[in-house]
Amino acid sequence: MARQTFKIEGLAELDEALKELPKATARNVLKRVLTEQGQPIKDDGERLAPRLSGGLKASYTVTQKLSRRQKGLNRKESDVEVYIGPGPAAKSVQTEFGNAHQAAHPHLRPAFDGNVMKVLNGIKTSLEHEIEKARIRLAKKAARIAAKIAAGK
Template sequence: MITMGVSGLAELERKLIELGEKVGTQVLRDAGKAALEPVLEDMKQHAGFDDSASGEHMRDSIKIRSSSSKSKGNAVVYLRVGPSKKHFIKALAQEMGTVKQVASPFIRPALDYNQAKVLRILAVEIRDRIENKR
C-alpha cells in the first residue's frame, strides 16, 4: 500500500473554490498530469515489448487518463496512469506473473520509485497554476 502525507489541503480547497469549479478542476487535472509524467515514462521504459508482435504494443498504450466527478459538492479529479483496457490482461500477467510467466512488475515499482517526485511536482504545479489563474 502506498501511503502519502499531505498537509495544507484546506487552504488548497479554499484557493480552488475561489477560482471556480471549472477552473479549479482544470488546475487539478493539468497539475496531476504533469506530476504523473515521471511515472508514465518509468512504466513505458519497463513494460514488456515484443518485436515480433504486430499492432499496438502494450508499452505504446500506456497513457495518463483523467476523469472527474462531484462528490459532496466538491469537484474530484481522478488520474490513472497505465496501459489501455485492451492490454489489461497482458499488463496483469507481466505485473503478477502466471503459471508460465515469471512476474516482472513495472506498474507498482514506477509508482513506488517516483512517489516523492510526484508529490514535489504536484505541489509546484498546483501553486504555479493557481497563481497564474488570478
C-alpha cells in the first residue's frame, strides 16, 4: 500500500493544545473534527461510485470502526483514526481497481485526491475551534464545581 505524506503548518501547536485537555476530551475533539471533515471525501466518493444496484453508494461512510478483516490488514498508527470509504465488501475494491473480468471504475481515489487539501486545512481550522470550545466548556464546569463547593461550606 502506497503512503502519501502531507505537510501542514501549525499542527504542532494544536497538538500541544490538545495535550493540555483531559485525554478523553482530546480524543472526543479529534473524533468530532475528523468525522466532520471527512464528509467531503465521503460525499464525492458516493457521487463518483458507479450505480449498479446502489449498494456501493449506500455503503459509503465516515467511521472509526473496521471489519474484522480490515482490522487484520490495518496497522493502528494513532489513538484516534477515522476511515472514509465504502463498506468492507470485496466488490468495492474490485470496482475501484478492477480485475481480470472488469475494468477499474475509481471512485474513492478521485474523491480523496480532489478533497485532500480542503480536508486537511479544514481539520486544522476545525481543530482550533473545537479546542477552544472544549476549553470554555471545561472552564465552565470548573466554575460550577467551585460554586457548589463554596455553597456547601
